[in-house]
Amino acid sequence: MATDEAADWATASCSLPIGEQPLRIAEFDRLFAGSARRSVRVSPTRLDVSLAASAEAAACDLAAREVQCCSFFNFEFTSADSAVVMSIEVPQSRIDVLDELTSRVRTVGGQ
Template sequence: MTQNVALDLGWVPSACTLPTTEQPLRVAEFDALFADAVQAVVRPEPTRLRLELVCSPEHAAQAAELAARENGCCSFFIFTLTIADGSLVLEVAVPAEHVEVLDALSERADAVEPA
């Protein structure tokens, strides 16, 4: 990652079932995906985030695996991974009551320079 972002877990919702000791590790996994693969961050609406990723089998697998594990502890997330026409996009949606979580995720993704 080209820019160091302080680890702030204050935005983790009470609905998250991931053990507290594992939360910093999960944030680091998202940071690694952002640093390695994100080319563009788009926020088409307050409850939806679009991450345009470097299209490769490795990044698709990394994004899919991370999204599946995250959905296991924070079931309010809706992840959609799209591979089409040489592009790889991870969309993340949340209900309005969890928009602050999406805000924090978007800020972390924006904090890295494009891959």
């Protein structure tokens, strides 16, 4: 998915200034491209992404900043062996956003 396409769904769901949204999307893309090991859609409202343990600090920082502009997201982190699982939850009304995020993880993460 091209960044322009991602910006289309992000714009409707995010209070981050429009000019900063592509930069945030690129941050998620870099995180997923460099660290995502696998992803599992646990339920319609939850996605678990297994990341390299070395990415935990960057992922936590990015998640904290994302919640500031998109308060409907809930991120939780769980350590598992040499990985960290980033659980991403949204309310039922925001499943479309999680669908797009799932697609991005699988596309840029090579899954």
